[in-house]
Amino acid sequence: MTTETSAREQGLAERAYLTLRKAILEHELAPGTRLSVPNVAERLGVSRSPAREAIARIAYEGLAHFEPHKGAVVADLDAESLLEIYEVREALEGLACRLASQRMGADDVAGLRELVAEHTAAVEAGDVELHYDLDMRFHARVRELAGNTRLTAQLELLQHQIRLAMYTTHRSPGGMPLAVTEHRRIVDALESGDPVLAEAAGRSHVSRLLRDLSADDDRRRAVLDRRPAS
Amino acid sequence: MTTETSAREQGLAERAYLTLRKAILEHELAPGTRLSVPNVAERLGVSRSPAREAIARIAYEGLAHFEPHKGAVVADLDAESLLEIYEVREALEGLACRLASQRMGADDVAGLRELVAEHTAAVEAGDVELHYDLDMRFHARVRELAGNTRLTAQLELLQHQIRLAMYTTHRSPGGMPLAVTEHRRIVDALESGDPVLAEAAGRSHVSRLLRDLSADDDRRRAVLDRRPAS
DNA sequence: AGCCTTGAAATTACATGCAATCCTTCGTAA
DNA sequence: TTACGAAGGATTGCATGTAATTTCAAGGCT
Known part of the structure; x- marks a missing residue:
């Protein structure tokens, strides 16, 4: 002692x-x-x-x-910075899925499925906090399975930056169930063992997040444009 | 003053x-x-x-x-670390090419072609130093054209790590002309404006570098195995 | 009323003191 | 000769002093 x-x-x-x-x-x-x-x-x-x-x-x-x-x-990240971050994240999350699909075993798939099941329940129950938590845990698990320490470190950094930028803003209402669906699709792809498919699944998930973000922005901007005098 | x-x-x-x-x-x-x-x-x-x-x-x-x-x-990076680095670099270099292909203009293409021409001359002249210099400058130019500051920063870090790890070792003899050929292919892809093609060109260039590296390793290991007593 | 000047407060960047901890080496004993 | 131990040297990590520079604000001047 x-x-x-x-x-x-x-x-x-x-x-x-x-x-x-x-x-x-x-x-x-x-x-x-x-x-x-x-x-x-x-x-x-x-x-x-x-x-x-x-x-x-x-x-x-x-x-x-x-x-x-x-x-x-x-840091007070503007829209362009966020775009940059998501561009990089898309590539890296795709890589994580690709690597994971090649290195993962049946039990790992089972673990991910369990996580998705929990996630499904949380979303159905409308538990937003738990949703965020499980969402993070899912991605954390995938990058862990990828087994590349540099990749993991980078993705965690990006995760933090995104969290900082979107603490209150940017929460599209329909996003929760969509996330679960996409996570399930990612697990399916990982299970298939097809690296190309897995990468595509990971990437499209991230790029969808970005699209939603931009859509939100546009909506917000449109509202502001209607009342030019703040 | x-x-x-x-x-x-x-x-x-x-x-x-x-x-x-x-x-x-x-x-x-x-x-x-x-x-x-x-x-x-x-x-x-x-x-x-x-x-x-x-x-x-x-x-x-x-x-x-x-x-x-x-x-x-x-840092004294071992083979596995280098593999990790190249895995990440492949994804990011692919991204850089994809973004560049979308954002680049005709004059940018011309600039890259000029660089490749210089590079060709250097390789034909057998100037190894200049080869390395032009190789670096090519990649630097591409990531600059991609216009994503985070991506640029990351790729530069990886570049440094690789340079540190391979200062003396790992120079495959046939690599120089191959690099030029691949750079030319990348420029072609960039010029086409097809992001998918561009990304593929960038990725395959990096993955080839990694393959050569592994091949070198194997060869070296094979030589060592023949004389177990060092 | 508005602008400029001057002063005060705060901040960074650098230098250095100091205790706790750990590695290393040398000497000693088995 | 080899293993053990103790002293010495070095290093980190933290604390703090200090000068230069800048921002901010208040007050005076036009």
Whole structure:
């Protein structure tokens, strides 16, 4: 037993990073918020060194960016950035499915089916929170099965960026059941063992998400255009 | 005019990072070399703060990794890591070609053709250095034309990692003319404006590079197997 | 009333002190 | 000769001092 007040044997910088990231992803620190080193340090109860390191890492991961002479600011991703992110994600999610289809076993398929079943139930019950959770878990499981650590890391980064950008906005109502259907189709493709089919399934799922996003945007813009005076 | 000894108005940490990266990519600091903070600081003539930051960034970018209680070590990528990297690169390079094919104009095609022409000449002249240079420039140009900043950043990271891993090893002799042929095919596909074709061309180029790599490995292994006592 | 100037507060970036921890090496004993 | 142990050296991680620079705001001037 070593001395351990409440630290899980990880550095202060690491914990500061995790805390900060959580706060950002949950919009406790909304996009646009300035992350000054002394401020973050005090907030997290650490000195400036680990605070600075945590902020740097947040920025490296695309959750904040540095503005000259102003320090880091929580990222406020515009539509074009989101498009970029989805373009990359489509390719990588497709790759994940392709790899998974080649490396996965029967029990893995069963595990995914179970997840989809839970998901179906959650959606039928209208449980939005659980829907998001299961959606994330599904994708996490697929990339895990792909067995490519770099790919996994990238997809997780993109996931975080998307979560940050869409915390409140962009929730198309019909999306929940559609997601489940598409996930089921992905599992079918994975089970078939056909890498081309699997990749196509993964990609079309992501590209559909993007299309819905754009559609939402258009709808929103149309509404705003009707009342030009805000 | 501000006071400016020789710094180009960028921080010490930034310059330390660039210097360090260059040293690593040129194998001045070979894979396996330990990057201790005091050591790097002294080497670059800066204090420990910017040195530490530079090392952290190098590690974030996959050019080094932290070993517990030993600090950062220049990455020594094994075959499996390279495979992972190439898997991701194949997908992203395909995406780059797809996007470029949709966004590029006639003059852009002309620019690429010029590059390929230069490249052809270099290969015919047997200029290996120039070959590498033009190869890199070709890919850089394509991702630039794709117009997706995240994609560009990712591909550059992968490029660096690959360069580090293959500094001396892995140079298949027939690769040079093949690369030119494939680049030409990519330009043809890009010019056609068919995104599917373009993506396929980009992907198959990368996957061929990977196949050659594996073939080289096998050959090398075979040679070693013949003389089990090293 | 609006613009400019000046001052104050805050921030970054860098340097450096310091304790805890770990690896390494050298000496010693079996 | 080999295994063990202890001391030394080095490194990390964190804390904090400090100068330069910039932003922000208030007040005065036109």
